[in-house]
Amino acid sequence: MKKIKIAIQKSGRLHTQSLDLLRDCGISIDNGRDQLKAASNNFPLEIYYLRNGDIPQYLKDGVVDCAIIGENLLVEKGDGIEIAEKLGFSKCRVSLAVAKSFEYDSIQDLKGKRIATSYPNTVRAYLEEKGIEADLHIINGSVEIAPNIGLADAICDIVSSGSTLFKNNLKEVETILKSEAVLAVSPKISDEIQVYLERLQFRMRSVLKGRDYRYVLLNAPDSGLDKILNIIPGMKSPTILPLAQEGWSSVHSVLHKDTFWEVIDQLKEAGAEGILVCPIEKMVN
Numbered sequence: 001m002k003k004i005k006i007a008i009q010k011s012g013r014l015h016t017q018s019l020d021l022l023r024d025c026g027i028s029i030d031n032g033r034d035q036l037k038a039a040s041n042n043f044p045l046e047i048y049y050l051r052n053g054d055i056p057q058y059l060k061d062g063v064v065d066c067a068i069i070g071e072n073l074l075v076e077k078g079d080g081i082e083i084a085e086k087l088g089f090s091k092c093r094v095s096l097a098v099a100k101s102f103e104y105d106s107i108q109d110l111k112g113k114r115i116a117t118s119y120p121n122t123v124r125a126y127l128e129e130k131g132i133e134a135d136l137h138i139i140n141g142s143v144e145i146a147p148n149i150g151l152a153d154a155i156c157d158i159v160s161s162g163s164t165l166f167k168n169n170l171k172e173v174e175t176i177l178k179s180e181a182v183l184a185v186s187p188k189i190s191d192e193i194q195v196y197l198e199r200l201q202f203r204m205r206s207v208l209k210g211r212d213y214r215y216v217l218l219n220a221p222d223s224g225l226d227k228i229l230n231i232i233p234g235m236k237s238p239t240i241l242p243l244a245q246e247g248w249s250s251v252h253s254v255l256h257k258d259t260f261w262e263v264i265d266q267l268k269e270a271g272a273e274g275i276l277v278c279p280i281e282k283m284v285n
């Protein structure tokens with residue numbers, strides 16, 4: 001039986017969350033330590049554990065059918081590779097930064113300067129678009145140290161919390177792109193495997209949507225129900241069940257995690273009591 005081949009990072013930022021996502025999709029993996037390849041025993045899928053930077057080429061060559069990688073890597077060397085699904089984790093940006101003491105007004109200030117980066121294609125395209133010529137130094141890691149050791153005047157690297165920049169006395173001056181982990185697809189995927197990809201995508205979407213919402217149960221006096229129902233519209237409409245205690249109802253609904261606490265405050269204000277909040281494993285549309 002044919003299997004869909006998925007590449008995930010062997011170790012690093014994306015490794016654990018990629019495996020967790022597959023497991024949450026109900027795909028169990030026989031995972032011996034240090035294995036470079038593993039098969040699922042309940043889904044036609046094979047995992048290849050690879051170095052992040054090598055994955056775009058494996059996708060282009062059709063050695064793997066899909067992969068979980070950062071969007072930033074696709075921008076750097078993923079021409080021709082499509083994104084099937086954004087996965088919502090490993091959010092970061094690729095930015096230009098200079099020493100705090102550098103008097104930076106605009107991108108014009110980088111003309112003729114030395115820029116250290118692991119993302120040369122991304123920086124080159126950005127500078128070209130702005131009509132700036134600069135001198136790129138390609139290094140593979142610890143890019144933020146370059147200005148402090150006199151190797152470069154500026155850097156371009158991944159920024160998330162900004163603490164690495166801060167620790168190295170740098171300031172972010174331009175954001176080139178925003179990135180998150182994505183499910184990327186090989187241009188060479190066959191029609192037969194595409195069917196498995198769609199099944200995988202459907203599961204991922206259900207899991208990711210579930211992660212964004214919370215299931216909420218609360219008790220409300222019937223006299224306050226209208227007000228409470230206005231606050232929580234629910235998926236279609238909330239479920240309302242009478243409680244044994246006369247004049248009271250139980251209301252069940254789902255809330256988005258981003259507005260969750262504000263809505264809970266409003267619900268309490270409106271007279272809701274005994275509010276229970278549960279995680280949602282999957283939300284299937």
Ligand SMILES: Nc1ncnc2c1ncn2[C@@H]1O[C@H](COP(=O)(O)OP(=O)(O)OP(=O)(O)O)[C@@H](O)[C@H]1O
Binds near residue numbers: 013053073159160181
């Ligand atoms: N600080 C961060 N916060 C959030 N996401 C990040 C951060 N750093 C990197 N990422 C994302 O995770 C991906 C993998 O980064 P990581 O540093 O683990 O690997 P790498 O050093 O590029 O590759 P390799 O697998 O070859 O070691 C990046 O391409 C980016 O999308």
Ligand SMILES: O=P(O)(O)OC[C@H]1O[C@H](OP(=O)(O)OP(=O)(O)O)[C@H](O)[C@@H]1O
Binds near residue numbers: 157159160165
């Ligand atoms: O803004 P921050 O939250 O500080 O994150 C940014 C840092 O994270 C990444 O490095 P990582 O920790 O992955 O180390 P690496 O150089 O070994 O890839 C990236 O290359 C930055 O250095």
Ligand SMILES: [Mg+2]
Binds near residue numbers: 013
């Ligand atoms: Mg890194």
